[in-house]
Amino acid sequence: xxxxxxxxxxxxxxxxxxxxxxxxxxxxxxxxxxxxxxxxxxxxxxxxxxxxxxxxxxxxxxxxxxxxxxxxxxxxxxxxxxxxxxxxxxxxxxxxxxxxxxxxxxxxxxxxxxxxxxxxxxxxxxxxxxxxxxxxxxxxxxxxxxxxxxxxxxxxxxxxxxxxxxxxxxxxxxxxxxxxxxxxxxxxxxxxxxxxxxxxxxxxxxxxxxxxxxxxxxxxxxxxxxxxxxxxxxxxxxxxxxxxxxxxxxxxxxxxxxxxxxxxxxxxxxxxxxxxxxxxxxxxxxxxxxxxxxxxxxxxxxxxxxxxxxxxxxxxxxxxxxxxxxxxxxxxxxxxxxxxxxxxxxxxxxxxxxxxxxxxxxxxxxxxxxxxxxxxxxxxxxxxxxxxxxxxxxxxxxxxxxxxxxxxxxxxxxxxxx
Amino acid sequence: xxxxxxxxxxxxxxxxxxxxxxxxxxxxxxxxxxxxxxxxxxxxxxxxxxxxxxxxxxxxxxxxxxxxxxxxxxxxxxxxxxxxxxxxxxxxxxxxxxxxxxxxxxxxxxxxxxxxxxxxxxxxxxxxxxxxxxxxxxxxxxxxxxxxxxxxxxxxxxxxxxxxxxxxxxxxxxxxxxxxxxxxxxxxxxxxxxxxxxxxxxxxxxxxxxxxxxxxxxxxxxxxxxxxxxxxxxxxxxxxxxxxxxxxxxxxxxxxxxxxxxxxxxxxxxxxxxxxxxxxxxxxxxxxxxxxxxxxxxxxxxxxxxxxxxxxxxxxxxxxxxxxxxxxxxxxxxxxxxxxxxxxxxxxxxxxxxxxxxxxxxxxxxxxxxxxxxxxxxxxxxxxxxxxxxxxxxxxxxxxxxxxxxxxxxxxxxxxxx
DNA sequence: TAATTTAATTTGGCGTCCAAAATAATGTTG
DNA sequence: CAACATTATTTTGGACGCCAAATTAAATTA
Numbered sequence: 001x002x003x004x005x006x007x008x009x010x011x012x013x014x015x016x017x018x019x020x021x022x023x024x025x026x027x028x029x030x031x032x033x034x035x036x037x038x039x040x041x042x043x044x045x046x047x048x049x050x051x052x053x054x055x056x057x058x059x060x061x062x063x064x065x066x067x068x069x070x071x072x073x074x075x076x077x078x079x080x081x082x083x084x085x086x087x088x089x090x091x092x093x094x095x096x097x098x099x100x101x102x103x104x105x106x107x108x109x110x111x112x113x114x115x116x117x118x119x120x121x122x123x124x125x126x127x128x129x130x131x132x133x134x135x136x137x138x139x140x141x142x143x144x145x146x147x148x149x150x151x152x153x154x155x156x157x158x159x160x161x162x163x164x165x166x167x168x169x170x171x172x173x174x175x176x177x178x179x180x181x182x183x184x185x186x187x188x189x190x191x192x193x194x195x196x197x198x199x200x201x202x203x204x205x206x207x208x209x210x211x212x213x214x215x216x217x218x219x220x221x222x223x224x225x226x227x228x229x230x231x232x233x234x235x236x237x238x239x240x241x242x243x244x245x246x247x248x249x250x251x252x253x254x255x256x257x258x259x260x261x262x263x264x265x266x267x268x269x270x271x272x273x274x275x276x277x278x279x280x281x282x283x284x285x286x287x288x289x290x291x292x293x294x295x296x297x298x299x300x301x302x303x304x305x306x307x308x309x310x311x312x313x314x315x316x317x318x319x320x321x322x323x324x325x326x327x328x329x330x331x332x333x334x335x336x337x338x339x340x341x342x343x344x345x346x347x348x349x350x351x352x353x354x355x356x357x358x359x360x361x362x363x364x365x366x367x368x369x370x371x372x373x374x375x376x377x378x379x380x381x382x383x384x385x386x387x388x389x390x391x392x393x394x395x396x397x398x399x400x401x402x403x404x405x406x407x408x409x410x411x412x413x414x415x416x417x418x
Numbered sequence: 419x420x421x422x423x424x425x426x427x428x429x430x431x432x433x434x435x436x437x438x439x440x441x442x443x444x445x446x447x448x449x450x451x452x453x454x455x456x457x458x459x460x461x462x463x464x465x466x467x468x469x470x471x472x473x474x475x476x477x478x479x480x481x482x483x484x485x486x487x488x489x490x491x492x493x494x495x496x497x498x499x500x501x502x503x504x505x506x507x508x509x510x511x512x513x514x515x516x517x518x519x520x521x522x523x524x525x526x527x528x529x530x531x532x533x534x535x536x537x538x539x540x541x542x543x544x545x546x547x548x549x550x551x552x553x554x555x556x557x558x559x560x561x562x563x564x565x566x567x568x569x570x571x572x573x574x575x576x577x578x579x580x581x582x583x584x585x586x587x588x589x590x591x592x593x594x595x596x597x598x599x600x601x602x603x604x605x606x607x608x609x610x611x612x613x614x615x616x617x618x619x620x621x622x623x624x625x626x627x628x629x630x631x632x633x634x635x636x637x638x639x640x641x642x643x644x645x646x647x648x649x650x651x652x653x654x655x656x657x658x659x660x661x662x663x664x665x666x667x668x669x670x671x672x673x674x675x676x677x678x679x680x681x682x683x684x685x686x687x688x689x690x691x692x693x694x695x696x697x698x699x700x701x702x703x704x705x706x707x708x709x710x711x712x713x714x715x716x717x718x719x720x721x722x723x724x725x726x727x728x729x730x731x732x733x734x735x736x737x738x739x740x741x742x743x744x745x746x747x748x749x750x751x752x753x754x755x756x757x758x759x760x761x762x763x764x765x766x767x768x769x770x771x772x773x774x775x776x777x778x779x780x781x782x783x784x785x786x787x788x789x790x791x792x793x794x795x796x797x798x799x800x801x802x803x804x805x806x807x808x809x810x811x812x813x814x815x816x817x818x819x820x821x822x823x824x825x826x827x828x829x830x831x832x833x834x835x836x
Numbered sequence: 837t838a839a840t841t842t843a844a845t846t847t848g849g850c851g852t853c854c855a856a857a858a859t860a861a862t863g864t865t866g
Numbered sequence: 867c868a869a870c871a872t873t874a875t876t877t878t879g880g881a882c883g884c885c886a887a888a889t890t891a892a893a894t895t896a
Binding site: 002009228237244245261264335336373 | 420421422423424425455456457577579586594648650657659661662663664669671672682683740749751752753755756782783784785786790
């Protein structure tokens with residue numbers, strides 16, 4: 001049951017949709033903010049001026065637009081998100097290391113830092129310490145103090161536990177239950193949150209094209225692993241512990257191929273880089289996966305071999321397509337989504353994968369359910385995870401800081417102990 | 419993006435939570451309504467008196483409670499939902515026929531009617547006509563006129579299309595895309611909606627114990643078929659077309675056993691009554707399922723045989739448990755739910771099914787994901803579908819009629835054409 | 837009967853929204 | 867160039883919903 005409503009809720013909600021409109025559509029005049037949000041001009045005036053007072057927005061100082069010769073009347077004054085309203089840090093933890101991006105409130109990346117860490121053998125506490133050091137260096141390099149950064153968002157490969165702030169299990173680590181949020185918060189004094197990387201890809205894909213993500217959508221990541229981000233009713237779905245949509249470790253065939261997670265028959269064991277490679281090399285299904293990512297050039301070579309008709313390679317991609325297709329068929333039966341988006345480096349080989357994928361969906365689910373699902377592909381972009389993390393973190397600031405009122409509310413944020 | 423907020427939203431929301439509190443906890447004094455909803459006594463006075471004006475609520479006329487001898491002060495006056503506020507009809511369409519229940523606003527069943535129809539061979543339009551006739555008879559038998567009934571809710575087995583108001587596909591019909599809502603609305607003049615029967619079971623289970631359904635839960639129905647109702651973020655999830663959670667037709671084994679839906683390897687082909695029976699009889703996996711439900715006594719006999727150690731029967735239930743377990747493991751990987759509830763007549767045999775079911779979950783999903791899932795069983799109750807449909811329909815009335823304000827708003831309900 | 841206790845209502849004020857009127861800043865026209 | 871037209875934004879005044887505090891109501895206790 002949703003809670004009670006009062007004028008506080010109204011103010012938060014309406015300020016939030018104003019900020020959201022600006023984030024989605026960029027600078028625009030107040031009239032248009034009114035059109036988009038459905039708020040009256042009078043309310044827009046009030047809200048805009050408050051947000052400007054709070055430094056969340058600002059007026060653009062530009063010459064009137066003369067491009068339309070038929071334009072009459074008082075010229076519009078466009079407003080935009082104030083880039084200097086706040087800073088945030090987006091973080092990606094993967095098998096390759098730690099990737100950091102410092103962004104301003106308008107979403108512009110101000111600084112980046114990429115640190116290689118041999119994550120696989122590291123001890124849980126040592127990793128927290130290493131991450132804290134990286135973060136501190138990043139603060140120092142950019143002359144940041146604790147109060148300068150409003151939030152730190154972290155995306156990690158594997159099963160993340162958002163409440164506990166840990167990585168419960170990840171292919172990048174041999175260890176489990178690695179504390180992440182706590183060491184970062186202690187070192188920096190900045191609030192921090194962690195989420196699954198595939199969910200962050202979904203955030204990014206959704207932010208880029210939000211108007212069309214009103215219902216349910218699944219964003220599939222194909223590459224060194226297989227992941228999924230679920231958008232349910234227009235919001236990224238995180239599940240009970242923040243570990244939803246572990247599509248790659250959804251079982252495909254009971255007692256099937258050995259997965260990096262140690263279990264048998266996971267989808268990833270058939271459709272990830274190493275799964276495809278293992279099949280193409282004619283290795284037994286039980287052959288242990290490598291502990292490191294398969295180098296890109298090896299996969300590219302394999303794709304080319306398949307395109308030239310090398311039988312094992314062709315079969316490997318068909319096998320992968322079939323696995324993903326059945327996984328999607330199962331997902332469709334459960335969730336009846338509006339659309340499916342395929343993303344990640346694995347989509348390079350989509351021509352090799354797609355026929356088997358579509359055949360498997362047809363085979364695996366009632367026609368009535370799959371008929372209306374749109375399947376799309378998103379351009380390959382290795383930075384999708386960091387972009388999505390930025391989007392999610394900024395949305396967090398919009399809602400939790402700026403929509404609530406002036407900055408002073410930050411102190412009152414905590415639950416009153418009643 | 420959620421829309422703007424205004425005082426209208428506040429009023430609707432708060433009236434709704436007041437009605438919801440009464441529906442969940444029964445009659446209570448105003449003070450307690452305030453405690454439960456978080457609204458101030460002043461606001462409760464206002465809202466309660468308006469709802470009483472609108473005939474949605476009424477004061478109980480009872481002698482003061484003397485049970486607590488230490489009780490001081492002005493005695494409480496309890497308020498309750500007004501049973502006469504509205505009437506609604508809940509409808510169940512299944513392979514057995516059509517089941518109707520007339521309920522008052524307080525949820526009491528006033529009349530029932532059960533009509534057998536040989537659904538399987540019927541033509542789509544003929545079914546609509548037959549249903550309309552049944553409905554008209556029900557109106558006549560209870561001296562109801564069009565305006566007397568506020569809404570008709572329908573639950574049907576199979577894939578329902580809530581927007582179109584049709585049954586897209588159902589094991590109860592050979593035909594597909596059967597119009598249901600339109601013929602009923604035309605005959606009765608009452609608004610009508612349709613949903614999947616498993617979703618209605620979830621509504622019922624949730625209503626009975628709502629405080630504990632805050633996150634994500636899956637209610638599995640086992641019996642003549644296998645179904646699932648998903649509760650996501652405290653609300654029953656319906657998917658893009660109203661056909662979500664077709665758990666029974668989620669693929670279990672590619673190219674596996676023949677399902678009633680004509681596809682191979684659906685979970686239902688292993689775990690429904692007929693699937694279990696087919697396995698126990700040692701019939702080939704491709705043996706066509708019967709077009710009618712398996713009589714109860716046959717299943718009971720089979721359970722007893724298994725309990726006495728008859729090998730085929732034991733194996734059949736293990737096989738079913740394994741299928742459901744893997745299906746749940748896949749669902750857990752995708753949705754990371756808080757709880758799973760097993761329901762339906764199939765739970766009679768839970769002792770036979772559960773070990774294999776739990777083993778399959780353990781085998782099929784990472785420990786980090788399944789650790790916190792609670793698995794529960796709900797008492798067998800053949801009327802769960804109709805009960806859930808009643809709950810869902812009354813909740814619809816709460817939100818769409820009584821929370822919005824006085825009845826006159828019913829006329830203004832339609833979208834203004836802007 | 838007066839004091840105490842608890843429930844419910846009334847009063848007065850606050851915050852947000854909106855419609856309508858007013859103001860601002862430009863282009864058009866005679 | 868002055869008056870008019872047009873479009874954007876702000877101001878004004880009123881409505882509605884919430885709440886805290888004061889008040890009233892209806893019992894029990896002393």
